[in-house]
Amino acid sequence: MIEIQNVSLVYDKKLVLDNINAVIKTSEFVSIIGPNGAGKTSLIKIMLGLIKPTSGKVLIEGKEPKEYIAKNKVSYLPQQTSINWSMPLRVIDIMLIENLKPFSVFKKPDKHKIEHARLMLDRFGILDIENKYLKELSGGQKQRVELGRCLLKKPQLLILDEPNTALDAVFNEKMYNILVEEKQKNNTTIILVSHDIGAVSRFVDRIMCLNVKLHCSEKPENIDYSKLVSVLYGSDTNIVVHSNGCESCQFYKTK
Numbered sequence: 001m002i003e004i005q006n007v008s009l010v011y012d013k014k015l016v017l018d019n020i021n022a023v024i025k026t027s028e029f030v031s032i033i034g035p036n037g038a039g040k041t042s043l044i045k046i047m048l049g050l051i052k053p054t055s056g057k058v059l060i061e062g063k064e065p066k067e068y069i070a071k072n073k074v075s076y077l078p079q080q081t082s083i084n085w086s087m088p089l090r091v092i093d094i095m096l097i098e099n100l101k102p103f104s105v106f107k108k109p110d111k112h113k114i115e116h117a118r119l120m121l122d123r124f125g126i127l128d129i130e131n132k133y134l135k136e137l138s139g140g141q142k143q144r145v146e147l148g149r150c151l152l153k154k155p156q157l158l159i160l161d162e163p164n165t166a167l168d169a170v171f172n173e174k175m176y177n178i179l180v181e182e183k184q185k186n187n188t189t190i191i192l193v194s195h196d197i198g199a200v201s202r203f204v205d206r207i208m209c210l211n212v213k214l215h216c217s218e219k220p221e222n223i224d225y226s227k228l229v230s231v232l233y234g235s236d237t238n239i240v241v242h243s244n245g246c247e248s249c250q251f252y253k254t255k
């Protein structure tokens with residue numbers, strides 16, 4: 001369980017997060033949505049112990065984030081890639097290196113690890129490029145490699161910051177299915193920052209709507225999308241929320 005308690009953050013006298021309170025249960029799949037600059041990345045960085053809130057705190061299973069992360073399996077996919085794609089490595093190599101810090105030792109992996117990595121590449125539809133060099137990959141292929149790496153260690157907590165920016169529509173759908181499978185198989189708690197309201201509303205357990213304040217934290221079926229769009233993005237906004245099958249797509253206009 002992640003407890004976000006009275007978290008506020010101020011940058012250069014600007015209030016970026018205003019007294020956020022929320023609880024994310026173990027094995028819950030939660031999406032944080034909100035406009036650019038709403039504080040989404042800042043909030044997940046606080047959850048990861050990467051930045052300190054100005055006030056309030058986050059506890060993960062009752063522990064400070066850094067203490068929890070040191071003792072548990074946590075994967076984080078930041079918005080900006082953490083991989084140097086010009087390294088002279090192949091896709092399969094990067095899947096097998098856990099620690100990307102400079103000078104980390106690349107031990108020869110055992111057969112079981114290689115097989116596990118190849119299965120993950122297959123799951124992400126990129127087994128055919130396992131021997132390609134990193135510099136030869138497209139944006140979407142890089143994104144799939146990063147997602148695959150995140151899941152390899154079967155994390156208890158998976159935090160993804162806009163993982164679908166470079167993905168095509170078909171694989172975007174597949175990614176959500178993989179995440180739901182992961183949550184069901186390994187009880188993974190998943191926090192996903194996204195702008196993709198339509199897709200997340202079909203896959204996640206709960207949507208947290210953030211714009212400096214936490215405006216709502218609800219199951220997708222309980223969300224008033226017209227109100228949400230108006231609160232988050234202002235009036236005069238049109239949005240289509242795609243449901244299963246296009247007959248049930250909803251069109252929302254706030255003006």
Ligand SMILES: Nc1ncnc2c1ncn2[C@@H]1O[C@H](COP(=O)(O)OP(=O)(O)OP(=O)(O)O)[C@@H](O)[C@H]1O
Pocket residue numbers: 011012016034035036037038039040041042043
């Ligand atoms: N290191 C920093 N120093 C000063 N201000 C910052 C810093 N990082 C973020 N901010 C500011 O905090 C606010 C929230 O930024 P944040 O990256 O959390 O937003 P976001 O919701 O993730 O946005 P986006 O959807 O554009 O990624 C923005 O106004 C941003 O300019």
